[in-house]
Amino acid sequence: MNNFPTHPEEAVLLRLVDAELPALEKRQVEEHLEACPECRAQVEELRATLAECFRYREDVLEALLPAPPKPWADLRAGFAEIDRSLAPAAREPWWRIKPPLRWALAAAAAILLAVFYGLRETPSVEAASLLQKAEMAASQRTATAPRRVLFRTRYAQFTRVIGRRDAMAALPKEPAAPALEALFQAAHWDWNDPLSAQAFAGCRDSLERKTDSVTTTADTYQIRTTTPEGELAAASLTLRATDLAPLEARLEFRSRDWVELSAVAGETEDGGTIGGTPAPHPLEPGAQPAAPRLPAPAVAAAAPPVSAVLQVLTALHGIGADLGEQVEVKPVEGRLVVTGVGIPAARQREIAAALEKFPNVVVEFSEPGAPPVTTEPPAAATAPPENPGAGMAARVERQLGGHPQFERFSAQMLDWSDAAMAQAYALRRLAERFPASAEASFSQADRQTLRELARENVATMAGITAKMSRTLEPVLTAMGGQAGAGPAAPPDAWQPAAEDLVATAQRVERRLSVMLGAAPSDGGAFTPSDLSSDLKLWEDDIAICQRLLARE
Amino acid sequence: MWELLRQEEAVDTFEDRVAQLYEESRNDVYRYLLTLGLYPARAQEAVQEVFLRLYSTLRKGEAIENYKGWIFRVAHNHGLKVRARQHSEESFDPGLEASLRSEAPNPEHQLLDRERQLAFHNAVEGLSEQQRRCLFLRLEGLHYPEIGAVLGISPSAVGEFLRRAMMRLRRVRSE
Ligand SMILES: [Zn+2]
Numbered sequence: 001m002n003n004f005p006t007h008p009e010e011a012v013l014l015r016l017v018d019a020e021l022p023a024l025e026k027r028q029v030e031e032h033l034e035a036c037p038e039c040r041a042q043v044e045e046l047r048a049t050l051a052e053c054f055r056y057r058e059d060v061l062e063a064l065l066p067a068p069p070k071p072w073a074d075l076r077a078g079f080a081e082i083d084r085s086l087a088p089a090a091r092e093p094w095w096r097i098k099p100p101l102r103w104a105l106a107a108a109a110a111i112l113l114a115v116f117y118g119l120r121e122t123p124s125v126e127a128a129s130l131l132q133k134a135e136m137a138a139s140q141r142t143a144t145a146p147r148r149v150l151f152r153t154r155y156a157q158f159t160r161v162i163g164r165r166d167a168m169a170a171l172p173k174e175p176a177a178p179a180l181e182a183l184f185q186a187a188h189w190d191w192n193d194p195l196s197a198q199a200f201a202g203c204r205d206s207l208e209r210k211t212d213s214v215t216t217t218a219d220t221y222q223i224r225t226t227t228p229e230g231e232l233a234a235a236s237l238t239l240r241a242t243d244l245a246p247l248e249a250r251l252e253f254r255s256r257d258w259v260e261l262s263a264v265a266g267e268t269e270d271g272g273t274i275g276g277t278p279a280p281h282p283l284e285p286g287a288q289p290a291a292p293r294l295p296a297p298a299v300a301a302a303a304p305p306v307s308a309v310l311q312v313l314t315a316l317h318g319i320g321a322d323l324g325e326q327v328e329v330k331p332v333e334g335r336l337v338v339t340g341v342g343i344p345a346a347r348q349r350e351i352a353a354a355l356e357k358f359p360n361v362v363v364e365f366s367e368p369g370a371p372p373v374t375t376e377p378p379a380a381a382t383a384p385p386e387n388p389g390a391g392m393a394a395r396v397e398r399q400l401g402g403h404p405q406f407e408r409f410s411a412q413m414l415d416w417s418d419a420a421m422a423q424a425y426a427l428r429r430l431a432e433r434f435p436a437s438a439e440a441s442f443s444q445a446d447r448q449t450l451r452e453l454a455r456e457n458v459a460t461m462a463g464i465t466a467k468m469s470r471t472l473e474p475v476l477t478a479m480g481g482q483a484g485a486g487p488a489a490p491p492d493a494w495q496p497a498a499e500d501l502v503a504t505a506q507r508v509e510r511r512l513s514v515m516l517g518a519a520p521s522d523g524g525a526f527t528p529s530d531l532s533s534d535l536k537l538w539e540d541d542i543a544i545c546q547r548l549l550a551r552e
Numbered sequence: 553m554w555e556l557l558r559q560e561e562a563v564d565t566f567e568d569r570v571a572q573l574y575e576e577s578r579n580d581v582y583r584y585l586l587t588l589g590l591y592p593a594r595a596q597e598a599v600q601e602v603f604l605r606l607y608s609t610l611r612k613g614e615a616i617e618n619y620k621g622w623i624f625r626v627a628h629n630h631g632l633k634v635r636a637r638q639h640s641e642e643s644f645d646p647g648l649e650a651s652l653r654s655e656a657p658n659p660e661h662q663l664l665d666r667e668r669q670l671a672f673h674n675a676v677e678g679l680s681e682q683q684r685r686c687l688f689l690r691l692e693g694l695h696y697p698e699i700g701a702v703l704g705i706s707p708s709a710v711g712e713f714l715r716r717a718m719m720r721l722r723r724v725r726s727e
Pocket of ligand 1: 007032038039040
């Protein structure tokens with residue numbers, strides 16, 4: 001008989017691939033696989049991914065990580081010392097017992113390390129040499145090719161072309177420029193080539209007292225220099241790791257004003273492109289440089305700008321039409337097409353009205369041709385009696401003190417769970433539509449709009465999960481549930497965090513439905529503790545997401 | 553007399569066993585410590601320390617059921633302490649991406665697509681710390697309960713971290 005009337009969870013399939021399933025469960029899953037091409041394909045995919053991981057270990061980790069700096073020591077001498085130190089003290093008077101060799105080794109190692117690290121570059125040496133290399137690279141690279149630099153201050157934003165003579169003539173048109181130029185000159189920062197290692201170095205060299213730090217990410221180096229003297233309090237320069245091209249600079253003045261310079265991607269006269277960040281990315285004082293940024297994808301001239309997409313999404317969000325999967329926003333040939341399938345007429349009118357003010361938006365509604373494809377199996381009204389979930393439902397019912405209470409409790413929990421899932425899916429759609437690499441190239445305003453949308457989803461979800469948790473936790477605890485350890489390190493951008501969050505939310509939803517008898521068990525046994533842990537994990541995921549969304 | 557002989561024999565066995573384990577797995581443990589952010593010289597010392605500790609533990613008569621699990625657990629904990637002591641500096645960054653970009657493809661892997669490797673590497677780097685640790689320990693052949701013991705989390709949490717990691721890596725593969 002088939003113990004998995006529905007597909008086993010992905011986690012179960014992974015445990016099969018990882019040979020972590022107990023024999024009985026393994027047999028059951030294998031039986032299911034025989035009958036289910038879908039799951040077989042999924043298992044194949046998992047196997048292939050795991051194989052790729054092993055190849056990665058071999059081709060990248062084994063091949064490219066640095067070899068041990070010294071030959072491996074023979075440990076037998078160390079063993080002998082340990083033996084001696086463990087031998088009964090009576091054999092030798094205590095003053096003759098030598099300290100174990102490994103202590104001596106450790107002491108010698110400590111001295112060596114002190115020497116080694118004493119010679120290692122201090123941040124200021126490192127910063128100076130990095131700047132020197134960057135200046136060298138710049139002198140070899142672009143000679144006189146003009147390039148565009150975006151200036152941003154608290155009050156203004158403009159682009160300057162650097163390295164072309166007529167550009168200088170055009171400059172005074174920018175009202176903010178003369179004041180900035182004066183600030184730059186006071187800071188000994190080269191106004192004619194402001195986004196360059198040489199400009200940063202010029203300013204840095206002029207400082208009597210300064211503190212440097214160098215931060216390295218996979219893609220960038222960031223040099224940051226702070227000083228107690230003069231108008232300029234701190235400056236930072238971000239260099240691309242591969243060729244030390246300057247990507248961004250930020251000047252922070254003691255007046256709390258700041259100026260950000262960033263390279264604008266674009267054709268230069270020699271046909272190369274400069275810079276990876278067409279839009280500025282504010283660096284909080286002392287913040288890590290942003291996650292690796294990719295050059296902005298070439299945008300077809302006709303494609304509607306991101307800001308237009310975000311405005312439409314915001315309008316839909318305003319009337320709650322971003323929840324549920326039925327409404328989609330797609331750019332088609334320079335316009336934004338909003339499609340909806342199977343939407344009631346009254347709702348259609350609401351959506352059309354909300355989007356009326358956008359000139360370039362087309363709204364298209366259609367009737368569903370076939371029932372919408374859902375990845376989740378439809379929830380059964382009641383669980384079959386042999387269902388392990390049913391046993392849990394009975395326990396919950398006993399906990400609550402009767403069937404009517406159980407009905408109320410169950411309906412409320414499932415409502416909440418539905419509402420929270422709608423927010424989770426909306427969040428995931430945003431994360432998928434605007435991955436971190438794309439977001440990095442957004443303007444400040446677009447990023448804020450996007451974050452605002454995502455933050456509202458998360459905040460609504462947080463409110464619901466808090467209620468779920470408060471209501472469910474006492475019941476679970478009474479059933480012997482206890483939350484396990486929470487997760488550790490969070491992802492580095494809100495988009496992958498949203499993905500984790502949705503995975504957790506789905507698990508809670510599934511298990512909750514099984515526990516309340518609203519869905520058949522999918523074979524993955526779990527305890528009240530597991531559900532309790534999942535809820536905690538969900539709340540943690542929400543907190544992580546909120547933190548990342550708040551981070552600029 | 554017999555008692556003494558057996559004891560001697562046991563000592564020899566410990567020595568051989570640890571020496572053999574050391575030879576077999578020191579490079580794996582060393583690499584794991586590098587991925588934790590230890591500098592090469594410190595990682596190498598830490599590995600030696602771990603195996604001396606293994607020997608000392610066995611000699612004190614403590615039972616170790618699972619050597620591999622024990623070694624990685626002690627290496628992990630010791631490694632984190634060593635890394636914390638290097639707090640004045642950055643964690644070690646092996647700059648794998650730069651090597652991947654610069655190095656001529658090894659003739660054996662001529663056919664391997666460097667770009668794909670890079671994409672995969674970036675995806676691995678993009679995993680959360682916990683996902684990456686679970687994955688690396690999994691690639692060292694540890695089982696979920698062993699990984700859980702190393703990282704101080706439950707085996708089912710290990711499964712969940714690995715599932716998330718696979719989900720993300722699978723996406724790169726299929727791109
Ligand atoms: Zn299936």
